[in-house]
Amino acid sequence: MRVLNGASVQGLAGRVGEVVSGDGWTTVVPGNYTSPQPQVSTIFYNNEDLLDEAQALGALLGIEPITELADVPTITVVLRPDFQE
Template sequence: MSKADYPYPEDEFDAISPDAPTGVHRAPRSAWSRWWPFVVVLVVVPVLAYGAVAYLSRTGDLPVVGSPTQGQDAPVAPDDGAVDEGAGEEDPALAEGEPTPEAEPTAPAAEPVLTTPVAVLNGARVGGLAGRVADELEAAGFTAVSPDNATGTPPATSVVYMAGEDLRATAELVATTVGVTTVEVNPAQAGPGITVLLVTDPDA
């Protein structure tokens, strides 16, 4: 419909401002109005980011890249800083596939030999002492015990003499049985086996 065919009189709403755009066209925009959003993004945002980083670095709240996460302990370095020189080194024997040498088996402890001849000599001048001690040895399992009186000068204390170290286990059993604490290697006094020379009564 054209303005000539409009049947109503004009009023204040029909008046058009001379500054208002007409039709679908608008006044051309200025260059600043087109570029200012890009200026804000390129200038203002980096400035704000730099300010935030500087503030957090002063307060100590800035996260450190590569730091252990919360709840995980950081690895602890050795206190003395010593380096294990043997770390990473292989035993040459194991590296070449050689078998590890086995420990040599220990020899079993010698057992007392109850058939060893045992002489009991009474040098204490106590009647029946040699016979009584001989009975104690026979009760312990010894089968070749002979009581007798001592001759010559007796030692200061009672002694169990043995002919050699191979009789050590047997002589120690004899000494324990009769209550004598001294055991000596003396073939001249021990004879063919073991001799118990008493200068006091062990049971007194």
């Protein structure tokens, strides 16, 4: 799973990654995100088998848009300026 910082808040992806890891998720990779889309924090998952996990992650982080997108590896969290830590 990737947690990507598109909010321009230093260290945000790392901090959120620690929250996710602390909840039992494994292999959490933080990084930066530079695309202008999406404009709000969103969780992407690459196939319908991951929907339940993506929804659980959304509940943990308070992120509502959860979208299937074949181009992402497993589950990807994109954090935008609307994200509240």
